[in-house]
Amino acid sequence: MRALIIGASGGIGSAVVDQLRGQKWDVVTLSRLEDGFDVGKPETITRAMGLLDGPFDLIFVAVGILAPLWGKPEKALSAIKAEDMARVFAVNTIGPALILQHVARLLPKDGRGVVATLSARVGSIGDNRIGGWYSYRASKAALNQIIHGAAIELGRSHKKSICVALHPGTVETPFTTNYAGRHKTVPASEAAANLLAVIDDLTPAQSGGFYDYAGQEIPW
Numbered sequence: 001m002r003a004l005i006i007g008a009s010g011g012i013g014s015a016v017v018d019q020l021r022g023q024k025w026d027v028v029t030l031s032r033l034e035d036g037f038d039v040g041k042p043e044t045i046t047r048a049m050g051l052l053d054g055p056f057d058l059i060f061v062a063v064g065i066l067a068p069l070w071g072k073p074e075k076a077l078s079a080i081k082a083e084d085m086a087r088v089f090a091v092n093t094i095g096p097a098l099i100l101q102h103v104a105r106l107l108p109k110d111g112r113g114v115v116a117t118l119s120a121r122v123g124s125i126g127d128n129r130i131g132g133w134y135s136y137r138a139s140k141a142a143l144n145q146i147i148h149g150a151a152i153e154l155g156r157s158h159k160k161s162i163c164v165a166l167h168p169g170t171v172e173t174p175f176t177t178n179y180a181g182r183h184k185t186v187p188a189s190e191a192a193a194n195l196l197a198v199i200d201d202l203t204p205a206q207s208g209g210f211y212d213y214a215g216q217e218i219p220w
Contacts, residue, residue: 004029004052006062007064010031012168018192061118096117100163114164117163118165123138151207169185169186169212170185170186171188172188
């Protein structure tokens with residue numbers, strides 16, 4: 001079994017790599033720290049993805065930011081800054097969309113192949129009860145739409161493909177250190193194991209869906 005993990009140097013990405021290698025998978029990794037793979041720079045996506053040879057049984061996209069390094073998630077509309085919002089969308093939405101342009105070539109044509117992209121429950125419009133975090137929420141909601149559309153397109157040429165958005169829960173990583181609050185957190189290793197268990201159980205009929213770490217469907 002072969003896997004491609006994008007964002008492999010991050011907390012969840014690296015934990016997924018460790019889990020799969022422990023299961024004797026052949027794992028190929030891409031990351032900003034190790035490969036200069038920066039989803040905010042389209043040319044690095046084109047270059048790196050173009051060099052890959054499939055097929056991969058799993059393509060796992062674990063990239064994202066809560067806010068630019070110089071900012072933080074907005075608590076009010078008055079806090080929105082165009083430059084900050086553009087950066088969040090570049091990493092959380094546009095970057096994964098550009099990655100998805102390449103996955104059809106890298107998936108098995110006639111066998112099961114999974115594309116799993118990290119999203120977030122706060123990207124659910126139906127689940128939003130408290131507002132705030134405008135850029136992050138909107139970027140993940142937009143990502144969910146792109147994944148849903150990509151699943152439809154992939155299904156036409158790859159009948160056994162599965163393309164989904166996954167919510168990992170609140171994970172103990174530098175990504176969430178300042179924002180976990182009262183939310184229960186889990187180690188990255190546990191989050192990775194949970195997500196891989198969900199992936200193992202997915203069927204093509206579930207392609208295009210949005211699921212949490214327990215396999216429960218999340219409202220759009």
